[in-house]
Every structure is written in structure tokens, then in C-alpha cells.
Amino acid sequence: MDIVLTHVSKTFKASIGQRPVRALSGLCLEIRRGEVFGIIGRNGAGKSTTLKILMGFLRPDQGEVLLADRPPTDPAARNIVGFLPENPCLYDNLTAREHLEFALRVAGMSPRRERDRIDRALARVSLLEAADRPVRKYSKGMVQRAALAYALVHEPDILVLDEPMSGLDPLGRHLVVELIQEYHAEGHTILFSSHILTDVERMCDRIAILDQGQLKTTVTPDDLTGIADPAGRLSPLEHLFLSTIQTEGTPQP
Amino acid sequence: MIQGTAAVAIISYKEGLRQRLLYGAMLLAVGIIFFSVLLAGLFMRDIAKITLDFCLTAVNLGGLLVPFFLAVHLLARDLERRTVFTILAKPVSRPGYILGKFCGLALLCATIMGILTGATVIALLISKHLYAAVFFQDLSWPAVFVSVGISFLGIAVFIATVVLWSTVTTSSFLATLLTVATYCVGQTVGDMVHFIASKVPGVTITPVVAQTVKAAMYIFPNLAAFDLKLAAAHGQLAPLADILFLLAYGVAYTAATLALATAIFQRRDLT
Numbered sequence: 001m002d003i004v005l006t007h008v009s010k011t012f013k014a015s016i017g018q019r020p021v022r023a024l025s026g027l028c029l030e031i032r033r034g035e036v037f038g039i040i041g042r043n044g045a046g047k048s049t050t051l052k053i054l055m056g057f058l059r060p061d062q063g064e065v066l067l068a069d070r071p072p073t074d075p076a077a078r079n080i081v082g083f084l085p086e087n088p089c090l091y092d093n094l095t096a097r098e099h100l101e102f103a104l105r106v107a108g109m110s111p112r113r114e115r116d117r118i119d120r121a122l123a124r125v126s127l128l129e130a131a132d133r134p135v136r137k138y139s140k141g142m143v144q145r146a147a148l149a150y151a152l153v154h155e156p157d158i159l160v161l162d163e164p165m166s167g168l169d170p171l172g173r174h175l176v177v178e179l180i181q182e183y184h185a186e187g188h189t190i191l192f193s194s195h196i197l198t199d200v201e202r203m204c205d206r207i208a209i210l211d212q213g214q215l216k217t218t219v220t221p222d223d224l225t226g227i228a229d230p231a232g233r234l235s236p237l238e239h240l241f242l243s244t245i246q247t248e249g250t251p252q253p
Numbered sequence: 254m255i256q257g258t259a260a261v262a263i264i265s266y267k268e269g270l271r272q273r274l275l276y277g278a279m280l281l282a283v284g285i286i287f288f289s290v291l292l293a294g295l296f297m298r299d300i301a302k303i304t305l306d307f308c309l310t311a312v313n314l315g316g317l318l319v320p321f322f323l324a325v326h327l328l329a330r331d332l333e334r335r336t337v338f339t340i341l342a343k344p345v346s347r348p349g350y351i352l353g354k355f356c357g358l359a360l361l362c363a364t365i366m367g368i369l370t371g372a373t374v375i376a377l378l379i380s381k382h383l384y385a386a387v388f389f390q391d392l393s394w395p396a397v398f399v400s401v402g403i404s405f406l407g408i409a410v411f412i413a414t415v416v417l418w419s420t421v422t423t424s425s426f427l428a429t430l431l432t433v434a435t436y437c438v439g440q441t442v443g444d445m446v447h448f449i450a451s452k453v454p455g456v457t458i459t460p461v462v463a464q465t466v467k468a469a470m471y472i473f474p475n476l477a478a479f480d481l482k483l484a485a486a487h488g489q490l491a492p493l494a495d496i497l498f499l500l501a502y503g504v505a506y507t508a509a510t511l512a513l514a515t516a517i518f519q520r521r522d523l524t
Contacts, residue, residue: 055338057341057524058524075344075345085338085339087335089334089335089338091268092268098264105256105259106343150339
């Protein structure tokens with residue numbers, strides 16, 4: 001298993017006058033090597049919290065997390081992972097190339113010797129021409145693509161993407177979908193969260209539906225073939241998603 | 254860890270070096286330095302002292318740019334804007350991140366102070382050429398360089414406290430406020446301790462105030478102790494024992510502050 005979360009719970013402490021927020025409650029996930037795994041859920045379901053715990057940004061109150069058999073707080077574990085945060089933020093005054101040079105430097109590679117690798121990653125996200133421009137001059141979509149190149153440049157075994165399509169135009173979205181499919185074909189593991197169910201349905205080997213910090217169900221594309229919306233307006237995954245979160249007695253999104 | 258720390262230091266340095274604010278402030282500082290050459294001519298017999306006073310103040314102000322403006326911008330905003338995810342998603346440990354940020358900022362400060370010290374040397378050489386040699390007989394180059402070096406150490410101590418505040422709070426505004434408060438306390442706490450110890454007749458200090466000042470003396474850095482500008486302007490080199498004491502104090506305080514910042518940051522959830 002490349003990624004294992006066992007009975008992970010997380011509650012955010014309350015600010016003054018507010019109640020504590022239980023973000024995750026006994027979450028268990030196992031993601032196999034070479035799998036494309038999608039996490040879906042409405043806002044506040046615990047998707048980003050799961051990914052942040054996986055990257056070691058948040059510490060779980062309970063449970064165990066392993067990234068390629070290592071705890072995520074171990075920097076060596078993060079050497080085999082590429083992470084794209086939701087709404088990524090890069091350094092305004094540095095160029096995309098300088099960000100990628102940093103990524104290689106901390107991965108123990110020489111940015112000078114690995115110039116081809118940097119160019120390849122930038123070309124993969126169609127950013128080679130703008131590579132030497134400071135990030136502050138980029139559009140939102142370009143920042144997203146630069147962050148994706150930053151996540152990919154050291155050619156990690158595992159990709160963790162939090163809302164990778166957010167802020168992208170249709171071309172950018174197509175590029176990300178292609179990239180995920182290419183990466184999958186190369187045998188890498190991909191875990192991503194998204195609100196765009198059609199993309200999730202198209203790309204994933206398995207899909208987890210999270211609601212109120214709990215895993216409601218996990219489905220494969222084969223499971224979806226037997227599901228149909230009686231009204232014929234929704235895709236099988238959209239129908240399953242809405243029916244799953246509505247049966248839990250929660251309001252409709 | 255060293256690899257990660259060095260990489261974080263390099264990008265922090267580059268990011269800081271490209272802040273536009275830096276160039277405006279550096280131009281102003283260089284302007285002050287060269288203006289002091291002309292201004293000093295108005296002061297009879299104190300030409301070297303006045304020139305040096307102005308120049309060393311400008312060097313110090315240039316260095317203070319880093320903790321006051323760039324450090325908060327580069328560290329607290331890293332946490333506020335979540336740029337920290339960009340760094341920590343890579344194989345960089347949290348202590349490596351803190352240490353790298355500090356080293357990058359200290360290097361930036363050293364660069365600014367180095368350039369301004371160069372400008373100071375040029376300004377002094379111009380002054381020596383413009384005015385009679387008799388006005389410069391007390392000028393001590395070692396005293397000038399020691400003053401700048403110790404001033405840099407004091408600012409490094411201050412940067413370490415800014416790093417600490419940035420790990421404690423989630424808001425860059427609060428980090429700025431704490432930075433300003435630390436500077437104010439750090440500049441005055443030594444004088445206050447001396448004032449209380451001197452027991453001025455007619456002045457009553459309550460035990461609460463005395464204890465508060467004593468506590469502040471141990472908690473906050475005594476930044477005024479790193480100010481050797483006046484001695485340097487008078488051509489006096491500080492005694493070696495004093496320099497060594499300041500070195501030990503500065504290094505120990507910085508190390509302890511960074512250790513505390515690392516311990517806090519290690520436990521912090523990055524939301």
C-alpha cells in the first residue's frame with residue numbers, strides 16, 4: 001500500500017465563542033500502488049483535512065497515517081510525494097524556474113545538471129515560455145500550472161492533488177486530466193480531491209465519498225455501471241453522491 | 254536537514270532581495286550617508302564624529318529594514334498566505350524551515366549592511382579628502398567595523414525574535430505589533446534596569462514594577478547593548494571582553510530563541 005490512513009480523527013480547537021469542529025472521524029483509507037483514487041464530498045466534508053494530514057501539515061488527534069510505510073512527518077516520505085495544495089501560493093518575486101530549482105535542490109539533485117528535467121516539467125504544463133517571469137505576473141491558472149510543475153518536477157511516485165482543476169480554464173483542465181492519465185499510465189499512485197464529479201468519474205480507479213468527516217462509501221467505475229438516475233439528468237456518480245449524502249439526513253448541497 | 258535549510262535560506266534571500274521596498278530604503282540610506290559628508294562641514298572640529306554618527310545610523314537603519322519589514326513579510330505572510338505548504342510539501346523539516354528562514358534573513362541583513370558599510374567607507378574617504386586631516390586623527394577603522402559587526406549581531410538577535418513571534422501568531426499584523434513591542438522594550442530595558450538600580454532619591458519604584466522590569470530584562474533581548482555607534486564615532490574601540498561578552502550573549506540568545514520557535518512550530522497545525 002502506498003497510502004494508509006487508519007482510524008484517523010481530527011478536531012479543530014474552538015476559537016473564543018465557537019464550538020470545536022470535528023473535521024475527521026475514524027477515517028480509514030488504503031490506496032494501492034498505481035491507483036488513481038478520488039475523494040469527493042461537499043465543502044467541509046474533510047477532503048482537504050485528509051490531504052493535509054497525509055502531508056504532515058496537520059497532526060491527527062487519533063489514528064495512524066503512513067506514506068509509503070513512513071509517517072508523513074518524516075521528510076524522506078515527502079521526497080516520494082508531489083503535492084498540489086488547494087489554491088496554491090508561490091513566492092511572488094521568484095520565477096517558476098526558481099521554484100522548480102528549489103524543489104530539485106531539496107530532493108538532493110543539482111538544478112544545474114537537471115535543467116532538462118525542469119524544462120520537461122514546465123513543458124508538461126505549457127509554461128516553458130513564461131518560466132523566467134516572476135510569479136506575480138502570472139494569471140491564476142498559470143500559478144496553478146506552475147504549482148503542478150513544482151509538484152511533478154522530481155518525478156515522485158505518489159501525487160497528492162487538492163482540487164487540481166480549481167481556477168483552470170477548460171484548456172487547463174484538459175491538460176491536468178491528460179497529465180493525471182499519463183502519470184497513471186506510468187504506474188504512479190494518484191490521490192486527488194475534487195468537486196468536479198465528471199472528471200473524478202472519468203479518471204479514478206476508486207472513489208471515496210466523504211461526509212461530515214466520515215467515509216460514507218468507496219466505489220469503483222464498475223460499481224457505477226449499475227447506478228442510474230431515475231430522472232436521467234445526473235451521471236451515475238452524481239446520483240450516488242447526492243443520494244449518499246442525503247440519506248445521512250443532511251441538507252442538500 | 255542542511256540541504257533543506259540551505260535551499261530555504263537561498264529562496265528566502267532571493268525573495269527578500271527582490272522586494273521593491275528594499276531599493277527605495279537603500280537609496281535613502283545611501284543618500285543620508287553622502288549627505289552627512291556635506292552636513293559634517295557645518296560642525297567645527299566634529300567632522301569625523303558627525304559623519305560617522307550619520308553613517309553608522311544609516312547602516313543600522315538599513316539593517317533594521319529586514320526585521321521590521323521583510324522578516325514579517327517573508328515569514329508571517331508565508332503562514333498567512335499558506336506559501337509554507339509549498340516548502341513543507343517537499344523534504345524540508347520544520348526545524349530546517351525555521352533555520353533556513355532565519356539564515357536567509359540574516360544573509361539579507363548582512364548584504365544590506367555590507368553595502369551601506371561600503372558606502373560609509375567611501376563617504377569617510379571623501380570627507381578626509383575634503384576636510385583637513387586634523388579632524389580625522391581620532392578616526393579608528395577597527396572601531397567602525399566592530400560597531401557595524403556588533404550592530405549586525407544585535408539585528409540578528411532581533412530577527413530571531415521576529416521568527417519566534419511569527420511562529421506564535423497566525424496573523425502578520427500581530428507579528429508586526431509584537432516585533433515593534435520587542436524593539437521598544439529591547440532598546441529601553443537596559444536603561445530601566447540601571448535607573449531602578451541607581452535608586453534615585455525621591456523616586457519610589459514599586460516592587461511590582463521592579464519585578465516586571467527584571468522579568469523583561471530576562472525575556473526580551475537587550476538590543477541597546479549592541480549599539481557601539483557612539484564609541485566608534487569617538488574613535489574608541491570597545492574592550493575585547495565587552496565584545497566577547499556581546500558575541501556570547503547574541504549567539505546564545507539567538508540559539509535559544511530559534512530553539513523555542515522550532516519547538517512551537519513543530520507542534521503547530523498548519524491549516
